[in-house]
Amino acid sequence: MERYEIAIVGTGPAGLEAAITAKIRNKKIILIGSKDSSVKVEKAHEIQNYLGLPKISGENLKKAYLDHLASMDIEITEDRVVSIYSYGDYFALQTKEGMVEADAVILATGVMAGKMYPGEEALLGRGVSYCATCDAPLYKGKVTAVIASSPKEEDEANFLAEYADKVIYFPLYEGDVHTNEAVEVIHEKPTEILGEMKATTLKTNANEYAIDGVFILREAVSPGQLVPGLETEGPHVKVNLDMSTNIKGCFACGDIAGTPYQYIKSAGQGNVAALSAVNYLAEKQRNQTK
Numbered sequence: 001m002e003r004y005e006i007a008i009v010g011t012g013p014a015g016l017e018a019a020i021t022a023k024i025r026n027k028k029i030i031l032i033g034s035k036d037s038s039v040k041v042e043k044a045h046e047i048q049n050y051l052g053l054p055k056i057s058g059e060n061l062k063k064a065y066l067d068h069l070a071s072m073d074i075e076i077t078e079d080r081v082v083s084i085y086s087y088g089d090y091f092a093l094q095t096k097e098g099m100v101e102a103d104a105v106i107l108a109t110g111v112m113a114g115k116m117y118p119g120e121e122a123l124l125g126r127g128v129s130y131c132a133t134c135d136a137p138l139y140k141g142k143v144t145a146v147i148a149s150s151p152k153e154e155d156e157a158n159f160l161a162e163y164a165d166k167v168i169y170f171p172l173y174e175g176d177v178h179t180n181e182a183v184e185v186i187h188e189k190p191t192e193i194l195g196e197m198k199a200t201t202l203k204t205n206a207n208e209y210a211i212d213g214v215f216i217l218r219e220a221v222s223p224g225q226l227v228p229g230l231e232t233e234g235p236h237v238k239v240n241l242d243m244s245t246n247i248k249g250c251f252a253c254g255d256i257a258g259t260p261y262q263y264i265k266s267a268g269q270g271n272v273a274a275l276s277a278v279n280y281l282a283e284k285q286r287n288q289t290k
Contacts, residue, residue, distance in 0.1 A: 002100075004028050004102040005022075005028045005102065005103050006030075006278075007091065007105050008029060008030070008105075009105065009109055011033030011038065012033075012040065013065070013267040014256075014266040014269055014273070015031065015106070016065050016069060017274070018108060018270035018277075019031045019069070021270070022106075022277065024072075027277075030077055030100060031075070032095065033076060033109075034076070035076045038110075041065070042062045043058055046058075047061060051264060079097050080095060080131070082130045082221065084107075084227045086229070086250065091103075096133045097133075106274065107227070107252040107253070108256065108270060110256060111220065111236070111255045112221065117193055118191075120216065123193055123195055123214075124225060128193060128199055129213065129216075130215070130216055130225070131215070132159060136162070140164070141165045143212050144160060145168045145190075145215070148173070148217050150173050151177075154177065156215070158179055158182075161182040166184065167183045167184065168209060169186065170204070188204035191203050191204055198212075199213060200212075220256075222235065223256060236258040237252040243269055249280055253270045257269060
C-alpha cells in the first residue's frame with residue numbers, strides 16, 4: 001500500500017490551500033474530496049471580503065482555486081473518507097475505494113449539515129454505516145435502507161442491491177431518482193433508528209421499516225465519528241492555534257475547526273495546518289535519527 005506524507009481530506013478553501021502549501025514544501029500528498037471543489041463556494045452570489053478579489057462571484061472563485069491546483073499539478077482524488085484510524089506512527093484512512101496510509105492527516109471536511117439521527121451514534125458499527133460500497137458484502141440476503149443526501153448516492157444504492165435482498169432508498173434531495181429496479185424508492189423523512197444490540201428498525205415521519213442495516217450517506221461525517229478519539233466541541237474539532245488536535249499528527253482547519261464560516265479564514269487555516277503538519281513530520285524524522 002502506498003504511503004503518503006500528508007493526507008488532506010476535503011476540497012474546499014481550507015483543503016485546497018493546505019494542499020498547495022504542502023506541495024510547495026515538497027511533501028508527498030494525497031488530496032481527497034470532490035473534483036468540483038466546494039458547492040458552497042460555487043453557489044455564493046458575491047464575495048466582498050476576500051482580500052485582493054473584491055466582489056468576486058463564488059463560481060469565479062472556485063475556478064481560480066482549481067486553476068491554481070492545476071498549475072501546480074495537484075490532483076484531486078475523488079473519493080469519500082468514511083473513517084480514519086491513528087496507529088501512533090501513521091494513519092489509515094478507509095475510503096469508498098479502499099485504504100490509504102499517511103504519516104499525517106489534515107481534516108478540512110466542513111461541517112456536517114443537520115443533527116445526527118436518534119440512535120445513529122449508539123448503533124454505529126452495529127447496523128449503522130456511512131459507506132455502502134465498503135460494507136455491502138456484510139448484508140448479503142438482508143434488508144437495508146439508504147438515507148441519501150444527494151443524487152451521487154444512487155450508485156451506492158445500486159451497488160448495495162447486488163448483495164442485499166432488499167434496498168429501501170430515502171432521497172433527501174429534490175428531483176428524479178435514477179436507481180435500478182431492485183431499489184425501492186420511498187419519499188419519506190427518516191427520523192430515528194431503533195434497536196438494542198443492533199439496528200432493527202428505521203422510523204420515518206410516516207412509517208416504520210424493519211431493516212438489518214442503515215446506510216447514512218452525507219456530504220460530511222461528524223468529526224467524532226470520522227476519527228475515533230478526536231476531541232470535539234459540538235459539531236467542530238477542538239484545535240490549537242497551530243491547527244493541531246488532541247491526536248498527534250492530526251490537524252483540522254476551515255469550517256470543521258469552528259466559526260466564523262468564512263472562505264478567507266478557511267484558506268488561512270489551511271495554510272497554517274499544512275505548515276504545522278510539515279513541522280510535525282520534520283520533528284518526527286529528527287526523533288527517528290537520534
